[in-house]
Amino acid sequence: MLSFFASRATAFTRMLVVESGSRQILEAGLPRFRAVYGGGFPIDLLTCLPGLPRGLDEDSTEAFRVTRCRSNGDRRRLLRELRSRRYPLLGIICSGEPVMTPWKLAAMLMLPAKVVIFNENADFFWLDWSSRRTIRHFLLYRAGLLEDSAVDKLAQWAAFPFLLAYLALYTVGVHLRRAIRLARHRRQR
Numbered sequence: 680m681l682s683f684f685a686s687r688a689t690a691f692t693r694m695l696v697v698e699s700g701s702r703q704i705l706e707a708g709l710p711r712f713r714a715v716y717g718g719g720f721p722i723d724l725l726t727c728l729p730g731l732p733r734g735l736d737e738d739s740t741e742a743f744r745v746t747r748c749r750s751n752g753d754r755r756r757l758l759r760e761l762r763s764r765r766y767p768l769l770g771i772i773c774s775g776e777p778v779m780t781p782w783k784l785a786a787m788l789m790l791p792a793k794v795v796i797f798n799e800n801a802d803f804f805w806l807d808w809s810s811r812r813t814i815r816h817f818l819l820y821r822a823g824l825l826e827d828s829a830v831d832k833l834a835q836w837a838a839f840p841f842l843l844a845y846l847a848l849y850t851v852g853v854h855l856r857r858a859i860r861l862a863r864h865r866r867q868r
Contacts, residue, residue: 691720691768695761697786698726699779700772700799706733707801712770722770725761725786727779745782758789766792771806774799775821 769792
């Protein structure tokens with residue numbers, strides 16, 4: 680992630696999009712993004728799906744297939760290659776689907792790029808300080824804390840350590856009683 684606290688750049692030369700969610704999100708979100716920020720720059724794709732999403736040109740789009748990475752060495756080589764291309768802009772789909780999660784995290788952490796997030800509605804926002812309220816709302820929504828059951832969920836989170844401690848003590852007690860019973864049984868023989 681490049682400059683979380685810096686203001687956003689307005690001119691982009693190339694973009695890498697991590698297709699880490701439904702293809703429909705990308706097909707709807709990229710035209711919206713291009714309408715706001717211009718569409719004169721090529722877009723490359725990091726994906727696990729075959730083909731290209733609608734709206735991406737086969738001549739100008741380079742698709743990196745993670746399915747071709749069979750070993751950790753292959754994965755590191757692909758990430759090094761992506762890093763060497765110095766993409767100024769990185770698009771990530773965060774739609775609550777567990778698709779390519781390690782890849783999108785690695786791309787966000789390793790690539791020196793400004794990050795734009797596409798959600799399940801094909802809306803987008805920047806991952807930077809000026810979008811902190813949107814990011815907070817997004818995270819609270821993902822955690823389920825904006826729903827009616829938010830109080831219940833907070834109570835569950837607060838009760839979890841106590842429940843875990845109770846279960847651990849109960850397990851220790853059961854095993855201790857069993858060990859004592861076995862020791863008595865052996866002594867009686």
